[in-house]
Amino acid sequence: MSQDHEKSAPLERCFRDEETGEPRADFVAAVETAIAAEDADAVRALVAPLHEADLGALIELLGHEARPKLVELMGAEFDFLALTEVGETTREDILEEVPVETLAEAMLELESDDAVALLEMLEPKEQAQVLEALPAHERVVLRRSLEAAEGTAGRLMQTTLVAVPPFWTAGEVLDFFRATEPDVLPDNFFEVFVVDPGYRLLGTVFLDALVRAHPKTLVEDIMQADRRRVRFDEEGEEVARMFERYNLVSVPVVDEAERLVGVITIDDVVDVIQEAASEEIKALGGVNPHEELTDSFWWIVRSRFVWLFVNLGTAFLAASVLKSFENQLQQMVALAVLAPIVASQGGNSATQTMTVTVRALATRQLSRANALRIIFRELGTGALNGAAFGLITGLVAANWFENVGLGQVMALAMLTNLTAGALGGILVPMLFDRLNIDPAVSSSAFVTTVTDVTGYGSFLGIATLWFRLG
Amino acid sequence: MSQDHEKSAPLERCFRDEETGEPRADFVAAVETAIAAEDADAVRALVAPLHEADLGALIELLGHEARPKLVELMGAEFDFLALTEVGETTREDILEEVPVETLAEAMLELESDDAVALLEMLEPKEQAQVLEALPAHERVVLRRSLEAAEGTAGRLMQTTLVAVPPFWTAGEVLDFFRATEPDVLPDNFFEVFVVDPGYRLLGTVFLDALVRAHPKTLVEDIMQADRRRVRFDEEGEEVARMFERYNLVSVPVVDEAERLVGVITIDDVVDVIQEAASEEIKALGGVNPHEELTDSFWWIVRSRFVWLFVNLGTAFLAASVLKSFENQLQQMVALAVLAPIVASQGGNSATQTMTVTVRALATRQLSRANALRIIFRELGTGALNGAAFGLITGLVAANWFENVGLGQVMALAMLTNLTAGALGGILVPMLFDRLNIDPAVSSSAFVTTVTDVTGYGSFLGIATLWFRLG
Structure with a gap:
């Protein structure tokens, strides 16, 4: 700090x-x-x-x-x-x-x-x-x-700290500060750690408690014995969540034998939080989470290429669905005009669900305890908006091409795709999370595949049956 | 705190x-x-x-x-x-x-x-x-x-704080703490503020400096007179950026006459940072920034509907471009199969640029000082990846449909659309930012419009000229 x-x-x-x-x-x-x-x-x-x-x-x-x-x-x-x-x-x-x-x-x-x-x-x-x-x-x-x-915590911590034995008095600690060379103490500190002769952490005393105490008070009588601590090998993002959740300002770091090895202060954690958010935003936008504004031109071109290449696979998969309906498209060119609307509206709706899911997983708001409720809610949202947009786009399509049947096909396909998109948008990130794969990085290509394939497939499939094309 | x-x-x-x-x-x-x-x-x-x-x-x-x-x-x-x-x-x-x-x-x-x-x-x-x-x-x-x-800062601050006159000694401050009822003091505090008789902020003394000082030292001799402070009416996110940038733990809040009115501590700021990140992620994913996991089903359905409705406009705009090429699509159905690839690849590439731009604006890394450099870099990245994917998709299209001309049209359209997407992806959020409109909320619909319209328009337009369709 x-x-x-x-x-x-x-x-x-x-x-x-x-x-x-x-x-x-x-x-x-x-x-x-x-x-x-x-x-x-x-x-x-x-x-x-x-x-x-x-x-x-x-x-x-x-x-x-x-x-x-x-x-x-x-x-x-x-x-x-x-x-x-x-x-x-x-x-x-x-x-x-x-x-x-x-x-x-x-x-x-x-x-x-x-x-x-x-x-x-x-x-x-x-x-x-x-x-x-x-x-x-x-x-x-x-x-x-x-x-x-x-x-890990071991990398985030700083090792300069103040540790005292439990039998010192508050006054002795203050005398110790005054007698110690300034550059032996940390630049800024908020608490004094209390350790036993084996350097095992017994508790801590915040400076404000220390200055409020009578000088004769023993340190062990004002220390917090149940102070939260983290293990040396704890993940940095886990440490950050702990700081956030419990409004901590600093936390002692201990090794496997509960010995005090360092202290993590909130300023380092703020950086971890901000970086985690940046990585999530970039990953969701199809950008390498480690890309920075100052990276070299060639590195950026290459790393963006890789993600676009993966997505190109998705695009060709969707195109091959279109191609399998080539005859139908030729017979009824309106289908070629309307199909992308079904696919894109499904993609947008699924992206909403995916974004909410990825964020809730990252903040640990989505857990086994509420997973089922959220799945059904998203499914309901997708189906309901699917019905609403089915109605709207169906009416527009029927009028635009002066073909009531086309409107009905559009409505059914829209309902199907938005429902499928909601399912994909919530289940894909949850599955990746369960498999310990970062859902922010991997979900969007899969979710788009679902809505592209379902969108084109359902619209053209239903149209084929409805108008007996083929 | x-x-x-x-x-x-x-x-x-x-x-x-x-x-x-x-x-x-x-x-x-x-x-x-x-x-x-x-x-x-x-x-x-x-x-x-x-x-x-x-x-x-x-x-x-x-x-x-x-x-x-x-x-x-x-x-x-x-x-x-x-x-x-x-x-x-x-x-x-x-x-x-x-x-x-x-x-x-x-x-x-x-x-x-x-x-x-x-x-x-x-x-x-x-x-x-x-x-x-x-x-x-x-x-x-x-x-x-x-x-x-x-x-604003005035809402984030707490008003319980310790303020002392500059002529007190360190020892007098410590005596004051010990003599004061515990519930008059803040629950936790890290610093003592130094004020003049009019309660104007002169400086602050961190507790660690106080406990290190000789008891006879005057407070004014150990106080930091140049301590950063914020105005009562400063934006919370601006305050958060200040904490992050300068690794602060707390900051005094003053009114228009430089009088001390409160103190903001980092735990409140961590919440502001986390919330700002959540809002940005949701906005980029087309979700109302204030949507929460616990919001009611109907509220969520409605708020998602609104954003999807805006995007439906985009989708119909793109479809009307397709419709204006109805004749060409009928003459050459391969165009209907390939056009969505040009649009979607452009959309993905533009989303990458937009994500990086929105994040850099939010973290204030993108400023007038480096804007031109970043614009040219993104334009270069788009053009280069446009050329690369033009080559790849051109070869695939030529082979898939056994039509070399179609491959050449595909390549040109891909290059055009990825270049246009890069321009849109960086200029649209920068423009919104300049107009004080949140770029995370508003950019994506506009950027997608650019890549959909340019994608369909350029591919079908070039094909019309190349194959003399019409």
């Missing part, structure tokens, strides 16, 4: 437009000019006062070549914390160019969670070199975090 | 499955049975130990009639904080049934931000009655919050 203790606001206001909060194009242009001119003083004057988050945003707005150059020109004044605020591609752009010694020095300035976030971006060989260049204690701590699987 | 100070974890484990973290169906069933039997003791034994968040989740899983009954059976033991954890419909289900006196009593137990969240759900008449039943001081404070526009 690193709240903005020292930085002053006024100068940052130059970077962001006061009205919109957007980065100012003229500020970015000034930095670009200074970088191009290799004018280190000008760069520092503009960039040094920025908060790490704004520095990160600025770096993202620079071109590929300007990024490492900015770091070079800033020298020791570059705030490596900014790299925790940028996308992976940008981070790689910079880390590739920065010498190992500079990185090792930067690590010492960062808190352990931020240092780990940078270390995990390095190639294994570089990572080992940076770790070698660090003092033994820092090296051990960072290694332990790096051993945790990516995305 | 209300971290879970008092509640014990073990009993809650009965509510959630230890493995999956999902609510247990048997627990819910047991509560339902006890409610149906009007067995108040059984209900209390099951429900009273639950954390407010789990109680909220439980209430959501109950039927409409069981919800107010649960509140009635719980009596004074019902934790009204749970109502801040449920959806609007559920909250209304309950609030309609609960007597005004009970609500007024509940308000006194809640912190001001939670009390406001409940109050704003009431009808104006009931709201006035509850406020009347409160002591004068609480009434004034809550009224002020309610005067703030919905979704």
Whole structure:
């Protein structure tokens, strides 16, 4: 955790437009000019006062070549914390160019969670070199975090924390704070952990409880013994849900023997929450969940191609249904005009159901306890809207082509497809979720296949029977 | 802010499955049975130990009639904080049934931000009655919050906070805490605000800085004078972005004269972030952003209908393009089989671009400073993938229908439509954003119109020229 203790606001206001909060194009242009001119003083004057988050945003707005150059020109004044605020591609752009010694020095300035976030971006060989260049204690701590699987609590936690024995008094804890060198304590902290001699977590005392207590009170008398804790290997998104659900601000991390190994604070969790939401939105839109605005052109073209290619299969499958009714289409060209309406309206309705289902699964609002109720509700919604749109489109079709039969066929097909779409829209994501496949990524192609095939098949099939085509 | 100070974890484990973290169906069933039997003791034994968040989740899983009954059976033991954890419909289900006196009593137990969240759900008449039943001081404070526009900082903030004059020493502040009745102080707090006699905010001191300071140190010497603050009338989502960007844990709220009026803590902001993400996901999926899993069947059917109705317009527009080529379709039925592929592939590609654009606008990553670059990148991506899929679909079409010319027409139309889709996918949401219309809600119907009309129009138009149909 690193709240903005020292930085002053006024100068940052130059970077962001006061009205919109957007980065100012003229500020970015000034930095670009200074970088191009290799004018280190000008760069520092503009960039040094920025908060790490704004520095990160600025770096993202620079071109590929300007990024490492900015770091070079800033020298020791570059705030490596900014790299925790940028996308992976940008981070790689910079880390590739920065010498190992500079990185090792930067690590010492960062808190352990931020240092780990940078270390995990390095190639294994570089990572080992940076770790070698660090003092033994820092090296051990960072290694332990790096051993945790990516995305787990062990990676999110920071290891700098305050732990005291239960028999200390509140006054002794306060004396301890005052007597301790500031840089041994975390930059910001809200609670003191209480541990036994084996470093097993007994409970915690929030600072507000500590300052309210009489100085003679024992820590064990004011600690919360039942404090929620997470295991080292817990999934980051699970940790985030726990923070959200119970309105937590921080949570201690323990190993398999209940020993305290670190603490996760809410600022890191906010990033996890925001990232999970972004990934879900992108996946639902058919975009690689890890695509970022700063990714290279070719990477984006390729990753979009892959998803479109999968969907092309769906489109040809639907087309082959159309082709199997070639005769009927030739005999009655109105069918070719109307069929896409049935397919697209079914697709839109199914996408509504799928979106609601995927979101409810992600927020754990959809569980075995209410699954059946929601399935029937969606089925009912699909059938009812199917009937409504069957009526509307049937009337329009009958009038448009002056053919009452065509309207009746349209109505039946619309009802069939919207009902099928609702079923597909809820069952497909639920099935993927049960199989531990991310429903946001995989559902839409399958759901569209259902509504395309059912839409064309039911409309043309019913028409064939109704008008005795074939 | 209300971290879970008092509640014990073990009993809650009965509510959630230890493995999956999902609510247990048997627990819910047991509560339902006890409610149906009007067995108040059984209900209390099951429900009273639950954390407010789990109680909220439980209430959501109950039927409409069981919800107010649960509140009635719980009596004074019902934790009204749970109502801040449920959806609007559920909250209304309950609030309609609960007597005004009970609500007024509940308000006194809640912190001001939670009390406001409940109050704003009431009808104006009931709201006035509850406020009347409160002591004068609480009434004034809550009224002020309610005067703030919905979704602004004034609504999110809580008003219980600690403010001290700059000339106090750290030791005096600690003595003040110890001498103050616990229920006058906030339940949890991380910082002490420093104000002048006119209650203008001078700065803040975090508790960790306070406990580290020598007791004789003046507050003004350890306070952060440049602490970020927000105005009473700032948009909630803007406040959330500020928390995210600068890793804040709390932020003071000031009025137009820079007077301190409240404090917003991160737990409330996490809810704003999660809700904004949910609304964006639903809007992109064609669902009313405010639809919740617990909404009534009829409300859902109607709100889904509205969006589908708008899209039906799009579908008929596309169909009328098809109809204008009726002659050509009749002469060459292969065109009817292939045209939907051009439209759907363009729609998928445009949806990718639109999703990325909407997300980048929501996270403020897309600004004037990088707009042109992103527009050209998306245009390039669309054109390149258009060429790639033109080649692929062209070869397939030529072979499928044994007609080389048809393959060439397909290739040209695919290139045209994916390029047009990329343009639409980025320009439509940017335009809506500029017009202050939520791009997540409004873009998709327009973007699909672009790709449907361009897809059908270009494919059939080029075919008409190529094969001299007409």
